[in-house]
Amino acid sequence: MSAYKTMKIITLTTVTFGVAFGGLYASAQEKFGFGRSVDKDEIARYDSDIHTDGTGLPEGSGNVALGREIFEYQCALCHGENLEGVPEMGARTLHDGRRDIKKLPYATSLFDFVRRAMPLTDPGTLSNDEAYGLVAFLLVETGVIDDPDLTLDAKSLAAIKMPNRKNFIIDPASRFTAEDLEDK
Amino acid sequence: MKNTSLTNGNRRQFMKAGMATSAALLSSSALAQETVLEPSRGPGRTVMEMGYYGERSEYVKDARLKGNRGTGLIGGSLTPLQHGHGIVTPSGLHFEVHHSGVPDIDPSEHKLLIHGMVDDAKIFTMEDLLRFPSVNRFHFLECAGNGMGEWMAPRGQTVQQTHGLTSCSQWTGVPLKIVLNELGVKTDAKWILAEGDDGARMTRSIPMWKAMDDAILAYAQNGEFLRPEQGFPLRLLLPGFEGNMNVKWLRRLEIGDKPWWTHHEDTEYADPRPNDKIRAFSFYMEGRSVITSPSAGMKLNGPGFYEISGLAWSGAGTVKKVDISTDSGKTWQQANLEAPVLPKSHTRFKMPWTWDGKETNIMSRSTDDTGYVQPTYEEMYKLQGPIGMMHNNAIQNWHIAQDGEITNVRL
Structure with missing residues (x-):
């Protein structure tokens, strides 16, 4: 009886390994069963990223005036009053070069990064309204959007088409093409 | 019993020198000279004095070089x-x-x-x-x-x-x-x-x-x-x-x-x-190599034998060969790849070299098993203009001056 049990376990393991190493996207019947299943509520506590189609953008809104106020208090020390960058603080200009806000392919990434990673010494502390306000301020200040009273929320931010998106080329070695990556 | 292999080695050297001198002394003196042994270091640190997580010798100072701003x-x-x-x-x-x-x-x-x-x-x-x-x-x-x-x-x-x-x-x-x-x-x-x-x-x-x-x-x-x-x-x-x-x-x-x-x-x-x-989405680190020794900041101690040693790697596969030039890129010789040669891994290459004491430049060029050959700076500029900054895998040149001083110079 016990010998049979052992044999059964060995067979099961062989099947699992075969599927795990050989299988690609197909889900296997036999699994190790490690890890704990989680529901939507638990996932929501961890899941803060923003997709390029706007999925994940939170409630709330903010305008240029709010963004300007936050920028002056929390960002200008490193980024400079006019976004010119303060080299001693390690920040490059946001008007030109590799940090040029005008050149970003998606406004969603700007919101995602500002809310998640800024300010550098106190990341994750901006409210949703403040993050919307900052993105509005940055897009107006760098000339992407010509509207000094711009207010952004989930819907209006997701609708922004960044003018430089067309200049991004995809490395063919990535095995993707520009069409693969467009939001439909 | 108390001799370590190191002091044994010292003793042998000492005795060899001693024999040479005693041959010379034979004519002047018939008295046999007693060999004087190098004094032992005596006992070292006990295992209890050594760390539970081993540390390197105090004489080894290799360190990372740090950089940051703000x-x-x-x-x-x-x-x-x-x-x-x-x-x-x-x-x-x-x-x-x-x-x-x-x-x-x-x-x-x-x-x-x-x-x-x-x-x-x-x-x-x-x-x-x-x-x-x-x-x-x-x-x-x-x-x-x-x-x-x-x-x-x-x-x-x-x-x-x-x-x-x-x-x-x-x-x-x-x-x-x-x-x-x-x-x-x-x-x-x-x-x-x-x-x-x-x-x-x-x-x-x-x-x-x-x-x-x-x-x-x-x-x-x-x-x-x-x-x-x-x-x-x-x-x-x-x-x-x-x-x-x-x-x-x-x-x-x-x-x-x-x-x-x-x-x-x-x-x-x-x-x-x-x-x-x-x-965007340029994932691969392409094939690259560099001579790590001798390299900039070092100085060759006169003409003679040197082992050229370096690292090659490719994010797309396995290093297939590394060519080395010791005459400023005029001629190339294949270096030895030292086992193990593994995919997407550093690979150690070596080549014996006798320096004639004249000013020259040395460089290495890798080829991986996809056929990719490490480019020159000229080739990279042609491909992407001199504005690229990331994914720089161009051939690195080291200049050797007549006094043996090695510096980072572009040909």
Whole structure:
């Protein structure tokens, strides 16, 4: 009886390994069963990223005036009053070069990064309204959007088409093409 | 009994010298000279005086070179390749680049959430992950910005400064595809968002095909758990892909059908190209090599024999050959590749060389098993204009002056 049990376990393991190493996207019947299943509520506590189609953008809104106020208090020390960058603080200009806000392919990434990673010494502390306000301020200040009273929320931010998106080329070695990556 | 092998060696040398002199002395003196032994060092430190985690000799000073600005939270350090041996980088000398400092994470509290386009979203503890079948693989890890400062003109004074953002380790972990198999990934899933647990929650989009190829959820490096600066307790390892994608302190993987175009993939790690174009999703670190010894900052001690030694690697495959020129690029000879020669790993090459004492330049050029040949700076400029900064894998030239002084000079 016990010998049979052992044999059964060995067979099961062989099947699992075969599927795990050989299988690609197909889900296997036999699994190790490690890890704990989680529901939507638990996932929501961890899941803060923003997709390029706007999925994940939170409630709330903010305008240029709010963004300007936050920028002056929390960002200008490193980024400079006019976004010119303060080299001693390690920040490059946001008007030109590799940090040029005008050149970003998606406004969603700007919101995602500002809310998640800024300010550098106190990341994750901006409210949703403040993050919307900052993105509005940055897009107006760098000339992407010509509207000094711009207010952004989930819907209006997701609708922004960044003018430089067309200049991004995809490395063919990535095995993707520009069409693969467009939001439909 | 009290003699160590070292003092035995000294004694032999001493005796040899003694014999020579005693032959000379024979004529002047018939008296036999008694050999005087080198005094013993006496007993050394006991095992109890040695550390529980061994330390290197106080005479060995190799160290990482650090750099940062402003707050110091965004910064890095460079590996001293000029003093490296073999292919493995000691974990304590592995290069680092951080975007929000190094977090302090208790592994008993660390969790990895995998969700999105899967049948069954799951959270794994470190204990869970350690139960899966594991693999050990030697792989290099290189920052996309390795040699960034060298684009316009040679600036680094040593190979540590020009090439120190590459290191190589034996990594241990679970193949990512085994863990994904637990969740049932949807057939139209094409991308994975990897998120770190540093202050800024650094994120990158990873192609699903890489996850299903050779990606590893790594928890150990060179036989021990990861160092904090290498992502303790868990990092993503994508063999051959630019360092930044190998997300450290990994806390979350979201499965999706499109890339996220995160900050780090659309600004810092995107590559400027001519005509205002920007190349994105350039994953591979292409074939590259560099002579680590002799290299800039060193001085040859007169004409004679030197062993040229260096490192070659390719993110696309295995190093097939390395050619070396010791006459400023006029002629090339094939170097010996020292075993093991492994895919997506540093490979050590060597070549014996006799320096004639004349001014010259030495350089190495690698070819990988996909046929890719390491380019010159001229070839790279032609391809992408002199504006590129990331993914600089051009041939490195070292100038040797008549006095043996070696410097970083572009031909």
